[in-house]
Amino acid sequence: GDAAEAPREGLLWNLEWPSCHMVVSTVARGRHVLEILSGGRQIEDSPLIFEVVARDCSPLGRRLVASDAGECVCDRWSVPVGSGCSPLEVMVPVVLVCGGLVLWLLVSVYVEGRVSRADRAWIVHEADVKFCPQSLLAQGSQGVVLLAEYKGTEVAVKASLGGDPSTLMSMVPEGGWGDG
Incomplete structure (x- = not known):
C-alpha cells in the first residue's frame, strides 16, 4: 500500500505511512517478521518480512569484518593501525624489535653510567x-x-x-x- 520502505545502514529500516514514522533496528541476523498494529488491529501492510544480513566491510579495507552491532572492525588476527588494520604477524615482530631496542638502549645507558662512576673512583688528582x-x-x-x-x-x-x-x-x- 501506502508504505515506502528504504534500507539504512543494512540493519535499520525506515517505514513511513501517511500518519506515522517507525525505525526498526536489530542485530540478530536472519529473517524476521514484524507485525504492526494500529488501534489494536493489524494494518493493511502487516506483517512485514525482512532479512538482516552481515554488513559487507570488504570495500572499506582488508581484514575488516562486521561486528554484531554492524560496525566494521578489525578481525581477531589483526590490530587497528591508523584507518586500517595490520596483521598480527607483522605487528608482533615490530613491537618486539622496538621494545628490544628501547630495552637495549636503557641497559646501555645504565651500564655506561655505572662504569663512568666506577672509573671516577680511580682518577687521582x-x-x-x-x-x-x-x-x-x-x-x-x-x-x-x-x-x-x-x-x-x-x-x-x-x-x-x-x-x-x-x-x-x-x-x-x-x-x-x-x-x-
Whole structure:
C-alpha cells in the first residue's frame, strides 16, 4: 500500500505511512517478521518480512569484518593501525624489535653510567696526594716508590722516571705532609 520502505545502514529500516514514522533496528541476523498494529488491529501492510544480513566491510579495507552491532572492525588476527588494520604477524615482530631496542638502549645507558662512576673512583688528582719529604721507599732502574698521603690514608706512589730520580723528589713540598 501506502508504505515506502528504504534500507539504512543494512540493519535499520525506515517505514513511513501517511500518519506515522517507525525505525526498526536489530542485530540478530536472519529473517524476521514484524507485525504492526494500529488501534489494536493489524494494518493493511502487516506483517512485514525482512532479512538482516552481515554488513559487507570488504570495500572499506582488508581484514575488516562486521561486528554484531554492524560496525566494521578489525578481525581477531589483526590490530587497528591508523584507518586500517595490520596483521598480527607483522605487528608482533615490530613491537618486539622496538621494545628490544628501547630495552637495549636503557641497559646501555645504565651500564655506561655505572662504569663512568666506577672509573671516577680511580682518577687521582695530583693536588689530592700529599708527599712527605724524605719519603723515598724504594728506587730501581725504572723509577721510584714514594710515601704519600691520599684522603687521609698512607699510600705508596710508584713513578716511572726517564732519568734522574731527583726529578720526582722535586715535586715533594718542603713542608712535608702539609695541607696541599
